[in-house]
Amino acid sequence: MTDPIPAILTRIDADQPRALERLMELLRIPSVSTDPAHADDCDTAADWLVAELTHLGFDASKRETPGHPMVVAHGGTGSRHVLFYGHYDVQPVDPVALWNRDPFDPAIEQTPRGPVIRGRGASDDKGQLMTFLEACRHWKDETGDLPCRVTILFEGEEESGSPSLVPFLTANREELTAEIALICDSGLFDDRVPAIITTLRGLLGEELTIKGPDRDLHSGIYGGPAINPARVLTRILGNMHNDQGRITIPGFYHGVGEPPSQVKASWKNLDFSTEAFLGEVGLSHPAGETGRTGLEMLWSRPTAEINGITSGYTGDGFKTVLPSEASAKISFRLVGGQDPDRLREAFRDWVIAQLPPDCHVSFREHGAAPASAMATDSPIFAATQLALTEEWGAEAAYVGAGGSIPIAGYFQTILGMEALLTGFAKDDDAIHSPNEKYDVESFHKGVRSWARILGRIAG
Structure with missing residues:
Protein backbone atom coordinates (compact mmCIF):
# COMPACT_ATOMS: atom_id res chain seq x y z
CA MET A 1 0.00 0.00 0.00
CA ARG A 201 7.07 17.36 38.84
CA GLY A 202 4.11 17.63 41.18
CA LEU A 203 3.10 20.78 43.03
CA LEU A 204 2.16 21.71 46.59
CA GLY A 205 1.11 25.24 47.52
CA GLU A 206 1.04 26.63 51.06
CA GLU A 207 0.39 30.05 52.56
CA LEU A 208 1.24 30.80 56.18
CA THR A 209 0.53 33.82 58.37
CA ILE A 210 2.34 34.35 61.67
CA LYS A 211 0.60 36.66 64.14
CA GLY A 212 2.09 38.32 67.19
CA PRO A 213 0.82 41.55 68.85
CA ASP A 214 -2.83 42.50 68.42
CA ARG A 215 -1.91 45.56 66.31
CA ASP A 216 1.05 47.18 64.55
CA LEU A 217 3.41 48.67 67.14
CA HIS A 218 5.60 51.79 67.18
CA SER A 219 9.16 50.50 66.82
CA GLY A 220 10.55 53.25 69.04
CA ILE A 221 8.26 52.32 71.91
CA TYR A 222 8.03 48.53 71.54
CA GLY A 223 11.14 47.65 69.51
CA GLY A 224 13.29 45.26 71.55
CA PRO A 225 10.95 43.67 74.09
CA ALA A 226 8.06 42.98 71.65
CA ILE A 227 8.16 40.00 69.27
CA ASN A 228 8.29 40.88 65.58
CA PRO A 229 6.38 38.37 63.38
CA ALA A 230 8.35 39.45 60.30
CA ARG A 231 11.59 38.48 62.02
CA VAL A 232 10.08 35.14 63.10
CA LEU A 233 8.83 34.39 59.59
CA THR A 234 12.11 35.21 57.86
CA ARG A 235 14.07 33.12 60.37
CA ILE A 236 11.84 30.10 59.73
CA LEU A 237 12.00 30.53 55.97
CA GLY A 238 15.77 30.92 56.15
CA ASN A 239 15.97 27.57 57.95
CA MET A 240 14.20 25.79 55.08
CA HIS A 241 17.47 25.12 53.21
CA ASN A 242 20.93 24.21 54.48
CA ASP A 243 24.23 25.45 53.07
CA GLN A 244 24.26 22.64 50.48
CA GLY A 245 20.83 23.63 49.15
CA ARG A 246 19.01 20.65 50.64
CA ILE A 247 15.59 21.13 52.20
CA THR A 248 15.57 20.60 55.95
CA ILE A 249 11.90 19.76 56.55
CA PRO A 250 11.88 16.32 58.26
CA GLY A 251 10.84 13.54 55.89
CA PHE A 252 10.87 15.82 52.87
CA TYR A 253 12.93 13.44 50.72
CA HIS A 254 10.81 10.37 51.47
CA GLY A 255 9.93 8.82 48.10
CA VAL A 256 12.63 10.69 46.15
CA GLY A 257 14.73 8.36 44.02
CA GLU A 258 17.38 8.71 41.37
CA PRO A 259 16.62 8.56 37.63
CA PRO A 260 17.83 5.39 35.88
CA SER A 261 21.49 5.61 34.95
CA GLN A 262 20.71 5.46 31.22
CA VAL A 263 18.31 8.40 31.57
CA LYS A 264 20.90 10.52 33.38
CA ALA A 265 23.45 9.55 30.75
CA SER A 266 21.09 10.68 27.96
CA TRP A 267 20.62 14.03 29.69
CA LYS A 268 24.38 14.57 29.65
CA ASN A 269 24.30 14.19 25.87
CA LEU A 270 21.82 17.06 25.49
CA ASP A 271 23.20 20.44 24.54
CA PHE A 272 22.36 22.25 27.79
CA SER A 273 24.44 24.77 29.70
CA THR A 274 23.21 25.76 33.14
CA GLU A 275 25.23 28.95 32.96
CA ALA A 276 23.72 29.93 29.59
CA PHE A 277 20.24 29.01 30.84
CA LEU A 278 20.65 31.33 33.82
CA GLY A 279 22.32 33.99 31.71
CA GLU A 280 19.10 34.44 29.74
CA VAL A 281 17.48 35.88 32.90
CA GLY A 282 20.44 37.92 34.10
CA LEU A 283 21.99 35.35 36.45
CA SER A 284 25.43 33.79 36.35
CA HIS A 285 25.93 31.32 39.22
CA PRO A 286 23.97 28.06 39.68
CA ALA A 287 22.19 27.74 43.02
CA GLY A 288 20.26 24.74 44.34
CA GLU A 289 21.66 21.45 45.57
CA THR A 290 25.40 21.06 45.60
CA GLY A 291 26.67 18.37 43.24
CA ARG A 292 23.60 18.31 40.98
CA THR A 293 23.51 19.34 37.33
CA GLY A 294 21.05 21.92 36.10
CA LEU A 295 18.91 19.32 34.30
CA GLU A 296 18.86 17.08 37.37
CA MET A 297 17.60 19.97 39.48
CA LEU A 298 14.97 20.91 36.91
CA TRP A 299 13.71 17.43 36.08
CA SER A 300 14.38 15.03 38.94
CA ARG A 301 14.85 16.96 42.19
CA PRO A 302 12.22 18.49 44.49
CA THR A 303 12.23 22.16 45.45
CA ALA A 304 10.89 24.52 48.09
CA GLU A 305 10.59 28.12 46.91
CA ILE A 306 9.37 31.32 48.57
CA ASN A 307 6.99 32.97 46.10
CA GLY A 308 6.05 36.05 48.07
CA ILE A 309 6.35 37.69 51.49
CA THR A 310 4.09 40.40 52.96
CA SER A 311 4.36 42.22 56.26
CA GLY A 312 4.17 45.68 57.78
CA TYR A 313 4.20 48.88 55.79
CA THR A 314 5.19 48.53 52.12
CA GLY A 315 3.87 51.80 50.65
CA ASP A 316 5.79 54.89 49.62
CA GLY A 317 7.92 56.57 52.21
CA PHE A 318 8.75 55.04 55.57
CA LYS A 319 6.72 53.91 58.58
CA THR A 320 8.49 52.65 61.70
CA VAL A 321 6.27 49.79 62.84
CA LEU A 322 6.59 46.33 64.25
CA PRO A 323 3.98 44.51 62.13
CA SER A 324 1.31 42.52 63.90
CA GLU A 325 1.56 39.73 61.32
CA ALA A 326 3.69 38.42 58.48
CA SER A 327 2.72 36.11 55.61
CA ALA A 328 4.47 34.07 52.95
CA LYS A 329 3.47 31.90 50.02
CA ILE A 330 5.53 28.78 49.42
CA SER A 331 5.48 26.33 46.51
CA PHE A 332 7.01 22.88 46.52
CA ARG A 333 7.82 21.04 43.29
CA LEU A 334 7.60 17.31 43.93
CA VAL A 335 9.18 14.28 42.28
CA GLY A 336 9.01 10.49 42.45
CA GLY A 337 6.76 9.13 45.16
CA GLN A 338 6.52 12.23 47.33
CA ASP A 339 3.08 12.45 48.92
CA PRO A 340 1.80 16.06 48.80
CA ASP A 341 -0.65 15.57 51.68
CA ARG A 342 2.04 14.06 53.88
CA LEU A 343 4.43 16.89 53.00
CA ARG A 344 1.84 19.53 53.80
CA GLU A 345 1.46 18.07 57.28
CA ALA A 346 5.24 17.79 57.72
CA PHE A 347 5.76 21.42 56.67
CA ARG A 348 3.12 22.70 59.06
CA ASP A 349 4.51 20.67 61.97
CA TRP A 350 8.00 21.97 61.19
CA VAL A 351 6.81 25.60 61.21
CA ILE A 352 4.82 25.21 64.43
CA ALA A 353 7.81 23.65 66.20
CA GLN A 354 9.85 26.83 65.56
CA LEU A 355 7.33 29.37 66.85
CA PRO A 356 8.41 31.41 69.90
CA PRO A 357 6.01 32.40 72.70
CA ASP A 358 3.36 35.00 71.81
CA CYS A 359 3.24 33.90 68.18
CA HIS A 360 0.76 31.63 66.48
CA VAL A 361 0.34 30.59 62.85
CA SER A 362 -2.50 29.92 60.45
CA PHE A 363 -2.22 28.08 57.14
CA ARG A 364 -4.06 28.19 53.84
CA GLU A 365 -3.59 25.51 51.24
CA HIS A 366 -3.25 26.27 47.53
CA GLY A 367 -3.64 22.93 45.78
CA ALA A 368 -1.65 19.72 45.64
CA ALA A 369 -0.74 17.25 42.90
CA PRO A 370 1.77 14.39 42.93
Whole structure:
Protein backbone atom coordinates (compact mmCIF):
# COMPACT_ATOMS: atom_id res chain seq x y z
CA MET A 1 0.00 0.00 0.00
CA THR A 2 1.30 3.47 -0.89
CA ASP A 3 2.47 5.55 2.06
CA PRO A 4 0.06 8.52 2.28
CA ILE A 5 2.40 10.68 4.38
CA PRO A 6 4.24 12.45 1.51
CA ALA A 7 0.95 13.52 -0.08
CA ILE A 8 -0.45 14.62 3.30
CA LEU A 9 2.64 16.73 3.98
CA THR A 10 2.29 18.35 0.56
CA ARG A 11 -1.30 19.25 1.39
CA ILE A 12 -0.23 20.73 4.73
CA ASP A 13 2.41 22.91 3.06
CA ALA A 14 -0.02 24.20 0.44
CA ASP A 15 -2.76 24.91 2.99
CA GLN A 16 -0.62 26.79 5.52
CA PRO A 17 -2.09 30.28 4.83
CA ARG A 18 -5.63 29.01 5.38
CA ALA A 19 -4.56 27.04 8.46
CA LEU A 20 -3.10 30.24 9.93
CA GLU A 21 -6.33 32.13 9.30
CA ARG A 22 -8.34 29.41 11.04
CA LEU A 23 -6.04 29.75 14.03
CA MET A 24 -6.49 33.54 13.94
CA GLU A 25 -10.27 33.08 14.16
CA LEU A 26 -9.89 31.07 17.35
CA LEU A 27 -7.33 33.50 18.80
CA ARG A 28 -9.75 36.41 18.35
CA ILE A 29 -12.11 34.87 20.90
CA PRO A 30 -11.10 36.25 24.36
CA SER A 31 -11.71 33.01 26.26
CA VAL A 32 -10.18 34.06 29.61
CA SER A 33 -11.43 31.41 32.02
CA THR A 34 -10.49 33.19 35.25
CA ASP A 35 -12.60 36.28 34.52
CA PRO A 36 -16.41 35.90 34.89
CA ALA A 37 -16.82 38.73 32.40
CA HIS A 38 -15.50 36.36 29.71
CA ALA A 39 -17.81 33.42 30.47
CA ASP A 40 -19.74 33.96 27.23
CA ASP A 41 -16.44 34.11 25.31
CA CYS A 42 -15.41 30.73 26.71
CA ASP A 43 -18.77 29.39 25.53
CA THR A 44 -18.17 30.91 22.11
CA ALA A 45 -14.74 29.26 21.85
CA ALA A 46 -16.26 25.88 22.72
CA ASP A 47 -18.95 26.38 20.05
CA TRP A 48 -16.28 27.34 17.49
CA LEU A 49 -14.38 24.13 18.18
CA VAL A 50 -17.51 21.97 18.00
CA ALA A 51 -18.36 23.50 14.62
CA GLU A 52 -14.81 22.99 13.33
CA LEU A 53 -14.67 19.38 14.52
CA THR A 54 -18.08 18.67 13.02
CA HIS A 55 -16.89 20.12 9.71
CA LEU A 56 -13.94 17.70 9.89
CA GLY A 57 -16.35 14.77 10.24
CA PHE A 58 -16.06 14.21 13.99
CA ASP A 59 -19.07 13.43 16.14
CA ALA A 60 -18.57 16.52 18.30
CA SER A 61 -20.52 18.06 21.16
CA LYS A 62 -20.27 20.69 23.87
CA ARG A 63 -20.67 19.25 27.36
CA GLU A 64 -21.83 21.53 30.15
CA THR A 65 -20.03 21.55 33.52
CA PRO A 66 -20.48 23.68 36.65
CA GLY A 67 -17.86 25.94 35.08
CA HIS A 68 -16.88 26.34 31.44
CA PRO A 69 -17.89 23.61 28.98
CA MET A 70 -15.86 20.68 27.74
CA VAL A 71 -15.66 19.77 24.06
CA VAL A 72 -15.72 16.05 23.26
CA ALA A 73 -15.42 14.52 19.79
CA HIS A 74 -14.97 11.07 18.28
CA GLY A 75 -13.74 10.08 14.85
CA GLY A 76 -11.69 7.64 12.84
CA THR A 77 -11.48 3.88 12.66
CA GLY A 78 -8.87 1.22 13.33
CA SER A 79 -7.53 -0.95 16.11
CA ARG A 80 -5.55 1.85 17.77
CA HIS A 81 -7.44 4.38 19.89
CA VAL A 82 -5.90 7.61 21.18
CA LEU A 83 -7.26 10.52 23.19
CA PHE A 84 -6.02 14.01 22.34
CA TYR A 85 -6.26 16.68 25.06
CA GLY A 86 -5.88 20.45 24.82
CA HIS A 87 -7.41 23.55 26.38
CA TYR A 88 -9.13 26.47 24.69
CA ASP A 89 -9.06 28.89 27.63
CA VAL A 90 -6.29 31.47 28.00
CA GLN A 91 -4.61 33.53 30.68
CA PRO A 92 -5.68 37.12 31.47
CA VAL A 93 -3.84 39.76 29.46
CA ASP A 94 -2.93 42.12 32.32
CA PRO A 95 -0.95 44.33 32.29
CA VAL A 96 -2.42 45.19 28.91
CA ALA A 97 -0.28 48.35 28.66
CA LEU A 98 2.79 46.15 28.13
CA TRP A 99 1.36 44.57 24.98
CA ASN A 100 2.55 45.95 21.65
CA ARG A 101 -0.85 45.24 20.09
CA ASP A 102 -4.38 44.22 21.12
CA PRO A 103 -3.93 40.73 22.66
CA PHE A 104 -7.07 39.51 20.88
CA ASP A 105 -6.26 41.03 17.51
CA PRO A 106 -3.64 38.45 16.47
CA ALA A 107 -1.26 39.03 13.60
CA ILE A 108 1.78 37.60 11.89
CA GLU A 109 4.83 39.65 12.83
CA GLN A 110 8.29 39.49 11.32
CA THR A 111 11.15 39.11 13.82
CA PRO A 112 14.91 38.64 13.36
CA ARG A 113 14.36 34.90 14.00
CA GLY A 114 11.47 34.54 11.58
CA PRO A 115 7.71 35.16 11.48
CA VAL A 116 5.66 34.66 14.63
CA ILE A 117 1.97 34.57 15.50
CA ARG A 118 1.41 37.29 18.10
CA GLY A 119 -1.61 37.13 20.42
CA ARG A 120 -2.93 35.71 23.68
CA GLY A 121 -3.24 31.93 23.42
CA ALA A 122 -1.02 31.68 20.34
CA SER A 123 1.27 29.22 22.12
CA ASP A 124 -0.72 28.30 25.23
CA ASP A 125 -2.68 26.42 24.02
CA LYS A 126 -4.75 27.36 20.98
CA GLY A 127 -1.87 27.23 18.53
CA GLN A 128 -0.79 23.87 19.90
CA LEU A 129 -4.24 22.24 19.82
CA MET A 130 -4.83 23.50 16.29
CA THR A 131 -1.69 21.71 15.08
CA PHE A 132 -3.48 18.45 15.86
CA LEU A 133 -6.78 19.47 14.25
CA GLU A 134 -4.99 20.57 11.09
CA ALA A 135 -3.17 17.22 10.92
CA CYS A 136 -6.52 15.43 11.21
CA ARG A 137 -7.94 17.69 8.46
CA HIS A 138 -5.30 16.65 5.95
CA TRP A 139 -5.40 12.96 6.83
CA LYS A 140 -9.12 13.04 6.05
CA ASP A 141 -8.70 15.17 2.91
CA GLU A 142 -6.05 12.82 1.51
CA THR A 143 -7.32 9.39 2.60
CA GLY A 144 -10.96 9.96 3.51
CA ASP A 145 -10.46 8.97 7.17
CA LEU A 146 -8.13 9.10 10.13
CA PRO A 147 -5.61 6.25 10.44
CA CYS A 148 -6.84 5.31 13.93
CA ARG A 149 -9.69 6.02 16.33
CA VAL A 150 -9.36 9.48 17.84
CA THR A 151 -11.21 10.91 20.83
CA ILE A 152 -10.73 14.61 21.49
CA LEU A 153 -11.15 16.39 24.83
CA PHE A 154 -10.82 20.17 24.98
CA GLU A 155 -11.07 21.84 28.36
CA GLY A 156 -12.06 25.43 29.16
CA GLU A 157 -10.69 25.77 32.70
CA GLU A 158 -7.04 24.70 32.54
CA GLU A 159 -5.81 28.22 33.28
CA SER A 160 -8.10 28.48 36.32
CA GLY A 161 -7.17 25.24 38.08
CA SER A 162 -9.41 22.77 36.21
CA PRO A 163 -12.13 22.58 38.91
CA SER A 164 -14.52 20.63 36.65
CA LEU A 165 -12.00 18.25 35.13
CA VAL A 166 -11.75 15.46 37.71
CA PRO A 167 -15.54 15.10 38.12
CA PHE A 168 -15.93 15.12 34.33
CA LEU A 169 -13.27 12.45 33.78
CA THR A 170 -14.79 10.32 36.53
CA ALA A 171 -18.34 10.63 35.18
CA ASN A 172 -17.25 9.90 31.58
CA ARG A 173 -14.52 7.35 32.25
CA GLU A 174 -15.77 4.73 29.81
CA GLU A 175 -16.27 7.17 26.93
CA LEU A 176 -12.90 8.88 27.32
CA THR A 177 -10.60 5.94 28.04
CA ALA A 178 -8.29 5.07 25.16
CA GLU A 179 -4.94 3.32 24.69
CA ILE A 180 -2.99 6.49 25.46
CA ALA A 181 -3.56 10.23 25.93
CA LEU A 182 -1.73 12.67 23.67
CA ILE A 183 -1.14 16.12 25.18
CA CYS A 184 0.19 19.08 23.18
CA ASP A 185 0.92 21.64 25.89
CA SER A 186 4.71 21.54 26.09
CA GLY A 187 7.70 22.62 24.05
CA LEU A 188 10.82 21.79 22.08
CA PHE A 189 13.99 21.04 24.01
CA ASP A 190 15.63 23.81 22.05
CA ASP A 191 14.75 25.52 18.79
CA ARG A 192 15.55 22.46 16.68
CA VAL A 193 15.23 19.41 18.96
CA PRO A 194 11.75 17.98 19.58
CA ALA A 195 11.02 16.53 23.00
CA ILE A 196 8.78 13.95 24.63
CA ILE A 197 8.18 14.55 28.33
CA THR A 198 8.54 11.44 30.47
CA THR A 199 8.44 12.94 33.98
CA LEU A 200 6.45 15.81 35.47
CA ARG A 201 7.07 17.36 38.84
CA GLY A 202 4.11 17.63 41.18
CA LEU A 203 3.10 20.78 43.03
CA LEU A 204 2.16 21.71 46.59
CA GLY A 205 1.11 25.24 47.52
CA GLU A 206 1.04 26.63 51.06
CA GLU A 207 0.39 30.05 52.56
CA LEU A 208 1.24 30.80 56.18
CA THR A 209 0.53 33.82 58.37
CA ILE A 210 2.34 34.35 61.67
CA LYS A 211 0.60 36.66 64.14
CA GLY A 212 2.09 38.32 67.19
CA PRO A 213 0.82 41.55 68.85
CA ASP A 214 -2.83 42.50 68.42
CA ARG A 215 -1.91 45.56 66.31
CA ASP A 216 1.05 47.18 64.55
CA LEU A 217 3.41 48.67 67.14
CA HIS A 218 5.60 51.79 67.18
CA SER A 219 9.16 50.50 66.82
CA GLY A 220 10.55 53.25 69.04
CA ILE A 221 8.26 52.32 71.91
CA TYR A 222 8.03 48.53 71.54
CA GLY A 223 11.14 47.65 69.51
CA GLY A 224 13.29 45.26 71.55
CA PRO A 225 10.95 43.67 74.09
CA ALA A 226 8.06 42.98 71.65
CA ILE A 227 8.16 40.00 69.27
CA ASN A 228 8.29 40.88 65.58
CA PRO A 229 6.38 38.37 63.38
CA ALA A 230 8.35 39.45 60.30
CA ARG A 231 11.59 38.48 62.02
CA VAL A 232 10.08 35.14 63.10
CA LEU A 233 8.83 34.39 59.59
CA THR A 234 12.11 35.21 57.86
CA ARG A 235 14.07 33.12 60.37
CA ILE A 236 11.84 30.10 59.73
CA LEU A 237 12.00 30.53 55.97
CA GLY A 238 15.77 30.92 56.15
CA ASN A 239 15.97 27.57 57.95
CA MET A 240 14.20 25.79 55.08
CA HIS A 241 17.47 25.12 53.21
CA ASN A 242 20.93 24.21 54.48
CA ASP A 243 24.23 25.45 53.07
CA GLN A 244 24.26 22.64 50.48
CA GLY A 245 20.83 23.63 49.15
CA ARG A 246 19.01 20.65 50.64
CA ILE A 247 15.59 21.13 52.20
CA THR A 248 15.57 20.60 55.95
CA ILE A 249 11.90 19.76 56.55
CA PRO A 250 11.88 16.32 58.26
CA GLY A 251 10.84 13.54 55.89
CA PHE A 252 10.87 15.82 52.87
CA TYR A 253 12.93 13.44 50.72
CA HIS A 254 10.81 10.37 51.47
CA GLY A 255 9.93 8.82 48.10
CA VAL A 256 12.63 10.69 46.15
CA GLY A 257 14.73 8.36 44.02
CA GLU A 258 17.38 8.71 41.37
CA PRO A 259 16.62 8.56 37.63
CA PRO A 260 17.83 5.39 35.88
CA SER A 261 21.49 5.61 34.95
CA GLN A 262 20.71 5.46 31.22
CA VAL A 263 18.31 8.40 31.57
CA LYS A 264 20.90 10.52 33.38
CA ALA A 265 23.45 9.55 30.75
CA SER A 266 21.09 10.68 27.96
CA TRP A 267 20.62 14.03 29.69
CA LYS A 268 24.38 14.57 29.65
CA ASN A 269 24.30 14.19 25.87
CA LEU A 270 21.82 17.06 25.49
CA ASP A 271 23.20 20.44 24.54
CA PHE A 272 22.36 22.25 27.79
CA SER A 273 24.44 24.77 29.70
CA THR A 274 23.21 25.76 33.14
CA GLU A 275 25.23 28.95 32.96
CA ALA A 276 23.72 29.93 29.59
CA PHE A 277 20.24 29.01 30.84
CA LEU A 278 20.65 31.33 33.82
CA GLY A 279 22.32 33.99 31.71
CA GLU A 280 19.10 34.44 29.74
CA VAL A 281 17.48 35.88 32.90
CA GLY A 282 20.44 37.92 34.10
CA LEU A 283 21.99 35.35 36.45
CA SER A 284 25.43 33.79 36.35
CA HIS A 285 25.93 31.32 39.22
CA PRO A 286 23.97 28.06 39.68
CA ALA A 287 22.19 27.74 43.02
CA GLY A 288 20.26 24.74 44.34
CA GLU A 289 21.66 21.45 45.57
CA THR A 290 25.40 21.06 45.60
CA GLY A 291 26.67 18.37 43.24
CA ARG A 292 23.60 18.31 40.98
CA THR A 293 23.51 19.34 37.33
CA GLY A 294 21.05 21.92 36.10
CA LEU A 295 18.91 19.32 34.30
CA GLU A 296 18.86 17.08 37.37
CA MET A 297 17.60 19.97 39.48
CA LEU A 298 14.97 20.91 36.91
CA TRP A 299 13.71 17.43 36.08
CA SER A 300 14.38 15.03 38.94
CA ARG A 301 14.85 16.96 42.19
CA PRO A 302 12.22 18.49 44.49
CA THR A 303 12.23 22.16 45.45
CA ALA A 304 10.89 24.52 48.09
CA GLU A 305 10.59 28.12 46.91
CA ILE A 306 9.37 31.32 48.57
CA ASN A 307 6.99 32.97 46.10
CA GLY A 308 6.05 36.05 48.07
CA ILE A 309 6.35 37.69 51.49
CA THR A 310 4.09 40.40 52.96
CA SER A 311 4.36 42.22 56.26
CA GLY A 312 4.17 45.68 57.78
CA TYR A 313 4.20 48.88 55.79
CA THR A 314 5.19 48.53 52.12
CA GLY A 315 3.87 51.80 50.65
CA ASP A 316 5.79 54.89 49.62
CA GLY A 317 7.92 56.57 52.21
CA PHE A 318 8.75 55.04 55.57
CA LYS A 319 6.72 53.91 58.58
CA THR A 320 8.49 52.65 61.70
CA VAL A 321 6.27 49.79 62.84
CA LEU A 322 6.59 46.33 64.25
CA PRO A 323 3.98 44.51 62.13
CA SER A 324 1.31 42.52 63.90
CA GLU A 325 1.56 39.73 61.32
CA ALA A 326 3.69 38.42 58.48
CA SER A 327 2.72 36.11 55.61
CA ALA A 328 4.47 34.07 52.95
CA LYS A 329 3.47 31.90 50.02
CA ILE A 330 5.53 28.78 49.42
CA SER A 331 5.48 26.33 46.51
CA PHE A 332 7.01 22.88 46.52
CA ARG A 333 7.82 21.04 43.29
CA LEU A 334 7.60 17.31 43.93
CA VAL A 335 9.18 14.28 42.28
CA GLY A 336 9.01 10.49 42.45
CA GLY A 337 6.76 9.13 45.16
CA GLN A 338 6.52 12.23 47.33
CA ASP A 339 3.08 12.45 48.92
CA PRO A 340 1.80 16.06 48.80
CA ASP A 341 -0.65 15.57 51.68
CA ARG A 342 2.04 14.06 53.88
CA LEU A 343 4.43 16.89 53.00
CA ARG A 344 1.84 19.53 53.80
CA GLU A 345 1.46 18.07 57.28
CA ALA A 346 5.24 17.79 57.72
CA PHE A 347 5.76 21.42 56.67
CA ARG A 348 3.12 22.70 59.06
CA ASP A 349 4.51 20.67 61.97
CA TRP A 350 8.00 21.97 61.19
CA VAL A 351 6.81 25.60 61.21
CA ILE A 352 4.82 25.21 64.43
CA ALA A 353 7.81 23.65 66.20
CA GLN A 354 9.85 26.83 65.56
CA LEU A 355 7.33 29.37 66.85
CA PRO A 356 8.41 31.41 69.90
CA PRO A 357 6.01 32.40 72.70
CA ASP A 358 3.36 35.00 71.81
CA CYS A 359 3.24 33.90 68.18
CA HIS A 360 0.76 31.63 66.48
CA VAL A 361 0.34 30.59 62.85
CA SER A 362 -2.50 29.92 60.45
CA PHE A 363 -2.22 28.08 57.14
CA ARG A 364 -4.06 28.19 53.84
CA GLU A 365 -3.59 25.51 51.24
CA HIS A 366 -3.25 26.27 47.53
CA GLY A 367 -3.64 22.93 45.78
CA ALA A 368 -1.65 19.72 45.64
CA ALA A 369 -0.74 17.25 42.90
CA PRO A 370 1.77 14.39 42.93
CA ALA A 371 4.53 13.93 40.38
CA SER A 372 3.95 11.81 37.28
CA ALA A 373 6.23 9.40 35.45
CA MET A 374 5.33 7.91 32.08
CA ALA A 375 5.87 4.28 31.16
CA THR A 376 7.80 4.79 27.95
CA ASP A 377 7.82 1.09 27.03
CA SER A 378 4.57 1.59 25.06
CA PRO A 379 5.25 1.24 21.30
CA ILE A 380 3.43 4.55 20.85
CA PHE A 381 6.34 6.35 22.52
CA ALA A 382 8.81 4.77 20.10
CA ALA A 383 6.53 5.57 17.14
CA THR A 384 6.21 9.20 18.24
CA GLN A 385 9.95 9.56 18.77
CA LEU A 386 10.60 8.24 15.26
CA ALA A 387 7.98 10.53 13.69
CA LEU A 388 9.35 13.62 15.43
CA THR A 389 12.90 12.72 14.48
CA GLU A 390 11.87 12.34 10.83
CA GLU A 391 10.18 15.75 10.77
CA TRP A 392 12.72 17.81 12.67
CA GLY A 393 15.93 16.15 11.47
CA ALA A 394 17.20 15.78 15.03
CA GLU A 395 16.63 12.85 17.35
CA ALA A 396 13.66 13.53 19.60
CA ALA A 397 14.76 13.65 23.23
CA TYR A 398 13.09 12.03 26.21
CA VAL A 399 13.08 14.81 28.81
CA GLY A 400 11.66 15.77 32.17
CA ALA A 401 9.60 18.84 32.92
CA GLY A 402 10.21 21.25 35.74
CA GLY A 403 6.62 22.48 35.74
CA SER A 404 3.46 20.63 36.64
CA ILE A 405 0.76 19.40 34.26
CA PRO A 406 -1.77 17.66 36.55
CA ILE A 407 -3.88 16.37 33.67
CA ALA A 408 -1.23 13.72 32.90
CA GLY A 409 -1.59 12.31 36.40
CA TYR A 410 -5.39 12.39 36.17
CA PHE A 411 -5.28 10.33 33.00
CA GLN A 412 -3.20 7.76 34.86
CA THR A 413 -5.21 7.63 38.08
CA ILE A 414 -8.76 8.15 36.75
CA LEU A 415 -8.69 6.72 33.23
CA GLY A 416 -5.91 4.18 33.80
CA MET A 417 -3.84 5.14 30.77
CA GLU A 418 -0.47 6.69 30.14
CA ALA A 419 -0.02 10.19 28.74
CA LEU A 420 2.42 11.24 26.03
CA LEU A 421 3.34 14.91 26.12
CA THR A 422 4.95 16.60 23.16
CA GLY A 423 4.64 20.12 21.83
CA PHE A 424 6.31 22.78 19.76
CA ALA A 425 6.46 25.87 21.98
CA LYS A 426 9.74 27.69 22.52
CA ASP A 427 11.21 29.14 25.69
CA ASP A 428 10.75 32.70 24.42
CA ASP A 429 7.03 32.34 23.62
CA ALA A 430 6.13 34.51 26.65
CA ILE A 431 3.23 32.34 27.69
CA HIS A 432 1.23 33.91 30.56
CA SER A 433 3.05 37.19 29.78
CA PRO A 434 2.46 40.21 27.55
CA ASN A 435 3.23 39.77 23.84
CA GLU A 436 2.76 35.98 23.78
CA LYS A 437 3.77 34.46 20.46
CA TYR A 438 4.07 31.16 18.62
CA ASP A 439 6.57 30.74 15.83
CA VAL A 440 5.01 30.15 12.42
CA GLU A 441 7.58 27.38 12.01
CA SER A 442 6.38 25.74 15.24
CA PHE A 443 2.80 25.81 14.00
CA HIS A 444 3.66 24.52 10.53
CA LYS A 445 6.06 21.79 11.62
CA GLY A 446 3.72 20.95 14.50
CA VAL A 447 0.96 20.11 12.00
CA ARG A 448 3.40 18.03 9.96
CA SER A 449 4.64 16.32 13.13
CA TRP A 450 1.16 15.24 14.22
CA ALA A 451 0.41 13.96 10.72
CA ARG A 452 3.52 11.78 10.90
CA ILE A 453 2.76 10.70 14.50
CA LEU A 454 -0.77 9.56 13.61
CA GLY A 455 0.63 7.54 10.74
CA ARG A 456 3.33 5.92 12.86
CA ILE A 457 0.89 5.16 15.70
CA ALA A 458 -1.45 3.43 13.28
CA GLY A 459 1.49 1.31 12.16
